[in-house]
Amino acid sequence: MARVYNWQIGREMSYWYPENRPQKQFAAVFDTNKCIACQTCTLACKTTWTSGKGQEYMLWNNVETKPYGFYPLAWDLKLLNMLEGQKWSETDYEGQKLHKYEGSTIFESAPAGERVMGWRPEDQDYSYPNVGEDDCSGQVDGGASFSMEHMAWFYYLARICNHCTYPGCLASCPRGSIYKRPEDGIVLVDSGRCRGYQECVKGCPYKKVFFNMMTGTSEKCIACYPKIEMGIQPQCFVNCIGKIRLADSSRHPIKRTRTTRSITFVHIRKVALLLFPQFGLEPNVYYIPPVHVLQAFTSQMFGPGVAEAVKTYRNAPNDPDLSSLLGLFGSTEMIIPRWKRQGDWVAGMDEKGKEVVRVPLKEPIYIRPAYDKLYQISRTNCP
Ligand code: SF4
Numbered sequence: 610m611a612r613v614y615n616w617q618i619g620r621e622m623s624y625w626y627p628e629n630r631p632q633k634q635f636a637a638v639f640d641t642n643k644c645i646a647c648q649t650c651t652l653a654c655k656t657t658w659t660s661g662k663g664q665e666y667m668l669w670n671n672v673e674t675k676p677y678g679f680y681p682l683a684w685d686l687k688l689l690n691m692l693e694g695q696k697w698s699e700t701d702y703e704g705q706k707l708h709k710y711e712g713s714t715i716f717e718s719a720p721a722g723e724r725v726m727g728w729r730p731e732d733q734d735y736s737y738p739n740v741g742e743d744d745c746s747g748q749v750d751g752g753a754s755f756s757m758e759h760m761a762w763f764y765y766l767a768r769i770c771n772h773c774t775y776p777g778c779l780a781s782c783p784r785g786s787i788y789k790r791p792e793d794g795i796v797l798v799d800s801g802r803c804r805g806y807q808e809c810v811k812g813c814p815y816k817k818v819f820f821n822m823m824t825g826t827s828e829k830c831i832a833c834y835p836k837i838e839m840g841i842q843p844q845c846f847v848n849c850i851g852k853i854r855l856a857d858s859s860r861h862p863i864k865r866t867r868t869t870r871s872i873t874f875v876h877i878r879k880v881a882l883l884l885f886p887q888f889g890l891e892p893n894v895y896y897i898p899p900v901h902v903l904q905a906f907t908s909q910m911f912g913p914g915v916a917e918a919v920k921t922y923r924n925a926p927n928d929p930d931l932s933s934l935l936g937l938f939g940s941t942e943m944i945i946p947r948w949k950r951q952g953d954w955v956a957g958m959d960e961k962g963k964e965v966v967r968v969p970l971k972e973p974i975y976i977r978p979a980y981d982k983l984y985q986i987s988r989t990n991c992p
């Protein structure tokens with residue numbers, strides 16, 4: 610085992626291979642507050658990549674309702690129960706305050722003779738992709754009014770492969786069939802080398818590697834890399850009805866304190882967090898946590914920065930830079946690593962600074978008269 614630095618847990622940790630960061634890292638932000646669980650993303654991915662034989666049960670992108678939704682069944686609960694005390698403290702890193710994870714990661718908890726602590730789902734675990742859909746965390750009493758935080762809540766969690774910096778799938782493969790592209794950090798399976806041992810399925814805590822029984826090899830999300838290479842966001846991003854997603858790349862986010870890059874800005878503002886950072890993989894999909902959910906729950910899921918992230922997000926209307934960036938989510942199919950606010954407009958730009966899209970900071974509101982004199986009709990659904 611090598612010693613590597615994991616900024617998400619604020620300390621060094623053990624990993625099977627030495628630290629070898631890519632030149633750029635594919636990264637994304639998902640705003641959980643905007644997801645409506647329409648599953649358009651799921652179907653966009655399914656029809657593009659996993660409509661073949663042996664792929665029927667594969668959902669490289671899925672959207673589950675928390676707290677009771679999971680795909681596969683209880684994927685997160687099982688591992689959380691296996692991990693011992695998940696305590697956090699504070700630490701300094703080059704002048705920045707970071708949260709430090711005091712517990713063990715899945716690499717540090719690996720049983721003797723194994724590289725990663727994990728479990729492999731059985732067929733049954735994949736049989737209920739919509740279990741828990743729209744189930745509330747508790748009874749909603751008659752006449753209960755909405756207040757923050759809600760005592761009864763649910764929210765939607767969209768999930769893809771996190772193209773982790775320290776992937777559990779890659780570490781656990783005895784054949785070295787999984788690799789991370791040096792140019793963009795996308796994690797891929799070399800199907801020519803894969804012999805179907807399924808150690809990756811066991812080693813990915815997010816259960817985002819799937820075994821294809823027809824080909825005898827493992828398969829996973831490829832971040833639509835042919836599109837990324839053309840400067841276009843992946844299928845599940847451009848088809849997202851709720852406009853919850855933004856794709857970009859990041860470079861050593863922890864070393865940056867000023868930037869106009871989209872993902873790094875989100876990171877510096879601390880408005881979005883990572884899914885189960887305590888697992889130790891340094892995942893690269895950031896989540897803006899739901900604002901209405903009990904923070905005891907979201908803090909276990911997204912780490913100790915939830916209260917600050919929710920506060921920052923709720924203050925976005927008073928923070929023109931943050932609200933401009935949030936306004937660009939879902940505004941174009943192109944990757945827009947840079948953006949600039951100009952008056953009441955925000956422009957999204959490509960890597961070279963060329964404007965790709967322009968959106969207003971505030972949507973204009975049009976109120977139409979109930980009776981339209983021009984067409985001599987009455988509208989019944991006007992305010
Ligand atoms: S989410 Fe899972 S499949 Fe994706 S890179 Fe991380 S460990 Fe591998």
Ligand code: SF4
Nearest residue numbers: 644647648650849851
């Ligand atoms: S398409 Fe967007 S809004 Fe619809 S379920 Fe997927 S992530 Fe949520």
